[in-house]
Amino acid sequence: MITVIESLIVIVPSLIVVAYVTIAERKTMASMQRRLGPIKWCRIPLSRVKLSNSEKLLKLTVLVNKINLQICKNIDLFKVTILKMIEREVDNCGSKSTSKVVKEQRVDGNWYGKKPYLRSTLMDFERNYLVKVLSNQINNKYYSTSTCSNIDGNSLNPWFITGFCDAEGSFMILILREPKNKIGWTVKARFSIGLHVKDKAILESLNNYLGNIGSISKQGKYSVQYRVSSLDSIANILIPFFEKYPLITQKKADYLLFKQAVNLMLNKEHLTTSGIEKLVAIKTNLNLGLSDELKLAFPKVLPIQRPLIENQLIKDPNWLAGFSSGEGCFNVRLKKLESSLLGLQTILTFKLSQHSRDKELMESIVDYLNCGNVYKDSDSVQYVVTKFTDLTDKLIPFFDKYEIIGIKTQDYVDFKKVVKLMQDKDHLTESGLNKIIIIKDGMNKGRKE
DSSP states (O other), X not given: OHHHHHHHHHHHHHHHHHHHHHHHHHHHHHHHHXXXXXXXXXXXXXXXXXXXXXTSOOOOOEEESSOOOXXXXXXXXXXXXXXXXXGGGSTTSOOOOSSOEEEEEEEESOXXXXXXXXXXXXXXXXXXXXXXXXXXXXXXXXXXXXXXXXXXXXXXXXXXXXXXXHHHEEEEEEEEEOTTSTTSEEEEEEEEEEEEGGGHHHHHHHHHHTTSOSEEEEETTTEEEEEEOOHXXXXXXXXXXXXXXXXXXXXXXXXXXXXXXXXXXXXXXGGSHXXXXXXXXXXXXXXXXXXXXXXXXXXTOOOOOOOOXXXXXXXXXXXXXXXXXXXXXXXXXXXXXXXXXXXEEEEEEXXXXXXXXXXXXXXXXXXXHTOOEEEEOSSEEEEEEOOHHHIIIIIHXXXXXXXXXXXXXXXXXXXXXXXHHHHTTXXXXXXXXXXXXXXXXXXXXXXXX
């Protein structure tokens, strides 16, 4: 009798806990259904591919304002696990904390057909849990596995920013007619970066790093532009930044001319006719030079000499990560090859392109990474890596350590998937080649999401 009573004392509390957890779970699911709509379940096709991070920790999580998930859609034969970890040990979560404990809910054995689905979500800190059960932490926060979530303005490396600006930045001096001004002209200094709207997060993070000195506006349907137009911000924040972390492409010549123009403006010389002429002389060799209107208005102004940038050596690996995030291209190509069993050869290429005047820089990248070749035509130069062992042993380890950010991250991830298929010799099989074709068609300009 005593044994039975002792057993009941042990079992009954456990049953109560299970019932409590079950009720909490049901309330959570009901709450999620009210917010997200009914949960849809379906079996996956017979032909399926295992997700790259199946049974691994989620690395990409980002807070979003709107629900853009469909819970557990197309998940087959899954199990949910809850893991404790130190927040600083979760790669790419963009956190600055040092010792907070978080939990991760992970869906293992997750599969997808043509499109990947949610497989893992970092929910929140332990202190926010309404009940000490992970799935009950459903408040007003929702998370997405966005591939751009490795962007965090607070943790951007300054050399990464310089590299990205070397690729995408533009230094401009605008000289515009202004009849209301005494001299008939007005002058504006501007630094800008234009990107596809999908990479708006990069501009937001960069602006955050610089102290929110600029603005981001939409330019057409698919483009956004970051602008810094305040002379005070340019003189006191932007220029000191580039003095500390200097550009190394020939774009540095534009920066040096831009800095000269800004100094003239700080000295109020742009308010005089002679000052305007000095600015026109600078602008002749800045970017695309003078407009037809300025050429007609200032026919006697002689251009100043454009600086020549030499000794283009990479000072920090993060510069190359930033530059590649802007100019890099990860490409998968299928070439007809009759000698191949399947009639197609898979060719992988990483490429960086610049104006031909940056040939020295491209050659320095060959030395820096100890791989690749430089090819030059009439007005451009390209750094190209195609050798498979260079990709696997040098390039990929480099970018795994010094990360690409933005939408190009997705191309890099897909590129690595094809590399893995080739390492496993799957590209020599029909099923493996079909996987490569699907991945290839969804990369770069073929990416639709």
